[in-house]
Amino acid sequence: MAGDLERALSKLRFDDQVIGYSLMTKMGRPFVSFSFPDDLFPRVKESISLYKADLRLMTIDTDKGLVVLAPVDDNWILTVLYVPELQLGLAIAKTKNVLRMLEGIELPPPPDEFEESAESNLEVLESIAIQAASTAAEPSAAPTAAPAAPEPEELSPDDFLVTSSTVPTKGEAFSTALSLDSELYSEMKKLYRNFGFDVLMLVDGRKTVGQIADSMFQPTEKVIGLLKWAASKKVVEVPRVDASGEGAPARGLSGRFVKCPKFEGDLSKVRADHVKIVQLCDGTKTTEEIAEAVGVPVPRVIQVLAIYRKRGMKMVGKTL
């Protein structure tokens, strides 16, 4: 437990974008802190007491940087101070990543009396945990009836199909890749430096590759390259190119380049005989697909798009 806690907190300690952090009690008393400015504690404590009935992950903008506050469990709150220029989404993602590492750790409640913010409190926490563990029943060491692991398949980045609309999810080696002391992390760092870590922080099973690239102001291709490598190491899960080659892009680029109409105007002002076409213009379907769906020839779709081009209709190019 102690090693895991230290590992989780060291992730913050060695992050260049983290100014400081503090593991605080639910009353807002800092228990273990590292470079967290003293003058910010009162403000954090105030926020904790204001929302204590329903405390969730929250952020506080301060002149020293962005504070992200997140409850770890009923007794503890993790507070991290990030550099001011870090994007909000990234700060939240980094904090959530540490929270995930803390998820499996049963932190004992804080002792009644302790010296605030002392790093030695970490040892106090350890000793309380060890004492509690020695009097409690041993938890089962390993999951029972674990299925026999299949022979690991050697995969290469080219075995995967990743486009800007792919939504990557976390793979079985995701946590390992983010552990500072793992070989996988070292390999990723060697190939991609901090870029790999930053991309993985944004993988949440909801964001597309394009959204990840946009939020990082990085080329989509670079993100795709990283994710393909990560998929070959089971760090993330993305679609595979199957043996028949189906699923591989028919031609060119990382996907088929298409132009899709997107209507951002007021649907209530669209003529009744155009509504069926216009409401399908959501930026995901080509004019051919819309024509087929509505049962009209493609020129008719183009005709309708042209009518609304000055009223919120635009063509969006993307790869699918």
Place this chain on the structure above:
Amino acid sequence: MARIENPLLLSIYGSLVDKILAETSNIEEANERLRELGRGMAEQIYLTTEIVEKTKETIMTREDVAKLIEVVYKVLYDRKPTEIDMESARGSVRISDKDCIWCQDVNLEGMRGFGYCEVFSGILEAILAFKGVEAKVFEESCKATGGSACSWNVRLT
């Protein structure tokens, strides 16, 4: 919706871009194909416009390069670029254009890194070569992919 300048140019260029995107396997390759297209166009431009008369025979300094870029803009687009920056990077001249003609009304999603207007990089690179200047020109940001302006980096070698 702003009025489109030169719709014929845009529709021809748009089809060429579509074709290149369909034929290339990654964005960098597509960028290079567009630059190649521009280099091919540059000879015609150089031989049929007033660029020769309005610029020095040989270009020696970064100021000369900036002046050449202004003349190219005047000849091709009848206006000046938004900015020509010689301060922020030594050895480079940066051009930015908030009213880029090539990507008018073009919206691309999830294609960050793709230089829709790389054709102009090729045009500029070739014209500089005709003037005895070795340079690499590439598009750093593009309005089509969300940038506030199109910008090119003319890296003098």
